[in-house]
Amino acid sequence: MDSRRPPFAPPIRSLPEYVGHWARTTPDRRAFTFVDHPAPHSRGVHRTLTWRRLDLRVRAVAARLAEEAAPGERVAVLCPQGTDYVTAFLAALTAGLVAVPLYPPGLRGHGDRLAAVLTDADPAVVVTTSRLRDEVREFCGDRAPRIVAADEVPDAAAEGWRPEPPDATAVAYLQYTSGSTRTPAGVEITHANVVANARQALTAYGADAQPVTFVGWLPLYHDMGLVLSVAAPVVRGALSVLMDPVAFLHEPVRWLRLLAAHPRALSAAPNFAYDYCASAVTEAQKAGLRLDRVAALINGSEPVRPGTADRFHAAFAAQGLPAGTHCPSYGLAEATVFVSAARPGEPVRGIALDRDALATGKALPARPDDPRAVLLAGCGTPAGQRVRIADPVSRAALAEGEVGEIWVRGPNVGRGYRNQERQTRRVFGAEFADPADGSGGWLRTGDLGTVLEGQLVVTGRLKDLIVVDGRNHYPQDVEATAQDAHPALRRDRLAALGVPGGAGERVVLVAEHVRTTTLADLDVPAVTRAVRAAVSARHGLRLADVVLVPPGTVPRTSSGKVARALTRERYLSGAWAEVSP
Secondary structure, rough: OOOOOOOOOOOOHHHHHHHHHHHHHOOOOOOEEEEEEEOOOOOOEEEEEEEEEEHHHHHHHHHHHHHHHHOEEEEEEEEOHHHHHHHHHHHHOOOOOOEEEEEOOOOOOHHHHHHHHHHHHHOEEEEEOOOOOHHHHHHHHHOOOOEEEHHHHHHHHHHHOOOOOOOOOOOOEEEOOOOOOOOOOEEEEOOOOOHHHHHHHHHOOOOOOOOOEEEOOOOOOOOOHHHHHHHHHHHHHOOOEEHHHHHHHHHHHHHHHHHHHHOOEEEEHHHHHHHHHHHOHHHHOOOOOOOOOOEEEEEEOOOHHHHHHHHHHHHHHOOOOOOOOOEEEEEEEOOOEEEEOOOOOOOOEEEEEEHHHHHHOOOEEEOOOOOOEEEEEEEEEEEEEEEEEEEEOOOOOOOOOEEEEEEOOOOOOOOOOOOHHHHHHHHHHHHOOOOHHHOOOOEEEEEEEEEEEOEEOOOOOOOHOEEEEEEEEEEEHHHHHHHOOOOOOEEEEEEHHHHOOOOOEEEEEEEEOOOOOOOOOOHHHHHHHHHHHHHHHOOOOOOOOOOEEOOOOOOOOOOOOEOHHHHHHHOOOOOOOEOOO
């Protein structure tokens, strides 16, 4: 067992230098373990790299990549989840190239996005595995760049090759945004950005002072998965235990078993995953499961629902899950990922706000049991960076309790968008209207929120805001009401949308029904009546249309969020038949 605390590393500027440091100082400690589940009921097959072995594999693949691409060129990583992915990503950085963390062509529903990103990134090399090489070559077609299979590069390739330490200000990788509200864009993350954000995350979750094991199933091409399962463990010299997202979705108890098996486990998941575990893990599966050593569980989705934390902890209290492990957090790709976080050991701050006041841009307290209250989770305090709230139109700094756009400033904020100078200036170079409020260089997140008692409270996306008769409505608020109105609706698998109408914006709801039934077996009029009545009573909104669709139909981004913009496009194109009221 690796229970000893790893020694602290000296200040280092890049992830490749950290890998080399741990290989020299703790060569035989475990660095990364991938737990494979080759069969439906598999308990997991562990494949582990020590720091010595990781360093050798990274240098070997880096040497091969350096033969195929010039410094600064892009390398698309199209490996499956696992240690080959980690090796390929770190190898690209070690070779002085710009990594583009992506996914293999077989990811259902994301082929068009993958093609668009490859076109935009224009990689000189694609690194994948021998098993996927032919599939990757066929997908890339005529535009196919050179392809390297990471698992076929021999260890001997590292002999005699010595990398130059990366320039901390150079771009390390392109983190493509998930595309929940717009066309994906590649954020340029420097070596200094990712190291800074990894350190910020370690401090925020108490992993800088205590030994932890990182346990994760989030995709490594996703910003949170990459930082929490690769960058932070590399900076800390801690073990990172990985599993495939599909393995979690097939049997969520697998994630909980890994949490139980590793001391002071630190992990992250979107909101739906905690609800999924609470509802899908059986009593038989809970038997023998001990979660009393879990250090922190990060909830970094949009929205973070306070009730989810309550349900998750109630479901696993008998397994010893400590109170205060749930950590609502906020971040975005443009800031590498982490911005603000609740600290481990603190109870989830459920915040009840008056819905009418919120619609006018004021965060006024309400009773939690008031049906007109909006229940939100506080996302803690900034992690080594500054956060301000600004009026998105006037650019005036707003006081505590006023709702506006969240602006961020810190060493973790990326350089900008690749090949999008105008958008980069607009998003990454914001200035307050009054110079007394601070100099320029603020990141405009596009997210709405406020600060209450020092806590950042995220209320929604600026571009998703629904405006009816001059009144603001947050789609996630409407969605929460709708999914509670009838058990036939899948939680967090629905989208409230504003669409053009003859007399202004109309509100429609596209919702998936649960997997245990079919549209033919549902009393669709009864479901829609229940949803309309609930939304009308709580929000004063008339739903112009309610569309029930099969499970898996509502579009989602590569990070698992509902893609409201794409859902709106499909609705307006007539992709789904209307359900009569």
